[in-house]
Amino acid sequence: MNAQGWEVGRPEIAQVFKSVDGTERYLVQGGGDGRETVEAVWMPEGDEGETGDGSGIEAEAAARSRATICVSSQVGCAVNCQFCLTAKLGFQRNLSAGEIAGQVVSVLERHGVEVGRERVNLVFMGMGEPFLNYDNFMAAVRLLVEEVGLSPQRMTVSTSGIVPGIERFAEEPPELRPKLAISLNAPNDEVRGEVMPINRKWPIEAVMEAVRKVKLRPRERVTFEYVLLGGVTDRVEHAAEVGRLVRRTGLAAKVNLIAWNPGPGIEYAMPQPEAVERFRVALGAEGIPVYVRRPRGRDIFAACGQLKRTVGETGNRE
Numbered sequence: 001m002n003a004q005g006w007e008v009g010r011p012e013i014a015q016v017f018k019s020v021d022g023t024e025r026y027l028v029q030g031g032g033d034g035r036e037t038v039e040a041v042w043m044p045e046g047d048e049g050e051t052g053d054g055s056g057i058e059a060e061a062a063a064r065s066r067a068t069i070c071v072s073s074q075v076g077c078a079v080n081c082q083f084c085l086t087a088k089l090g091f092q093r094n095l096s097a098g099e100i101a102g103q104v105v106s107v108l109e110r111h112g113v114e115v116g117r118e119r120v121n122l123v124f125m126g127m128g129e130p131f132l133n134y135d136n137f138m139a140a141v142r143l144l145v146e147e148v149g150l151s152p153q154r155m156t157v158s159t160s161g162i163v164p165g166i167e168r169f170a171e172e173p174p175e176l177r178p179k180l181a182i183s184l185n186a187p188n189d190e191v192r193g194e195v196m197p198i199n200r201k202w203p204i205e206a207v208m209e210a211v212r213k214v215k216l217r218p219r220e221r222v223t224f225e226y227v228l229l230g231g232v233t234d235r236v237e238h239a240a241e242v243g244r245l246v247r248r249t250g251l252a253a254k255v256n257l258i259a260w261n262p263g264p265g266i267e268y269a270m271p272q273p274e275a276v277e278r279f280r281v282a283l284g285a286e287g288i289p290v291y292v293r294r295p296r297g298r299d300i301f302a303a304c305g306q307l308k309r310t311v312g313e314t315g316n317r318e
């Protein structure tokens with residue numbers, strides 16, 4: 001128990017799914033009635049999402065990181081991004097700071113990670129919208145920094161664009177906050193409003209205005225995550241629009257491209273590999289650093305946007 005009265009527990013990992021690529025997806029025991037679980041993911045050597053974001057983890061060095069851990073901030077999610085399986089659960093509840101940090105502690109213990117000696121990256125990109133559970137999310141960050149010894153420079157929080165949350169985040173001391181990723185996913189308000197209904201509340205320009213208030217550390221970059229949906233967001237002209245949008249922020253930034261991962265009951269199509277490559281080249285030509293995230297754990301529904309406590313005959317169950 002620390003001075004703020006929080007305790008980092010070691011919640012039990014109720015179930016493990018192992019991918020052929022080494023990724024593991026966990027159902028971690030939540031509080032409540034004891035049956036509730038949230039999802040966390042362990043990706044050995046990460047997915048290259050950290051490449052070029054100012055954490056000093058370039059491609060080669062990323063391979064030396066032991067792993068990236070992805071954790072959840074809520075049970076379910078209210079944001080309703082149309083490409084995301086978690087959205088199908090709806091919002092159930094916020095996780096406490098101890099429950100958020102506890103996922104990390106349980107996964108570190110499972111893999112015998114020696115914090116301080118081994119590099120581990122942490123992403124708040126699992127189930128839920130961290131900025132709709134802001135106080136508990138930031139309390140979890142402080143617990144992980146002060147009690148567990150993880151570096152905030154190796155943490156990234158991703159938001160769908162919750163403007164009041166970004167504005168609060170901009171006020172956090174830079175040495176105590178994670179890096180910021182904005183889940184952009186579309187080139188303009190029209191397409192984004194279809195793919196992410198939250199855009200109708202906080203359109204792109206409002207999000208960008210809030211992002212501009214974040215004071216970056218030296219060499220730090222803001223990441224824009226961009227899910228490529230076949231035929232919807234993956235056209236070459238979209239890449240030029242994204243380039244203009246990102247340049248207009250005036251911030252050091254980079255774009256992570258994620259080829260959409262299919263999930264049951266979602267109608268979108270995966271982008272063609274050639275479309276992903278064309279998009280990457282076109283965005284790079286706009287002068288934007290651009291990286292393609294490696295899909296991890298697709299076979300066990302551990303990849304981006306696939307977390308929905310899917311318990312199927314997928315992967316090896318431990």
Ligand code: SF4
Pocket residue numbers: 077078079080081084085086087126127128129160305
């Ligand atoms: S992508 Fe993130 S913010 Fe959007 S519905 Fe899924 S979990 Fe929520």
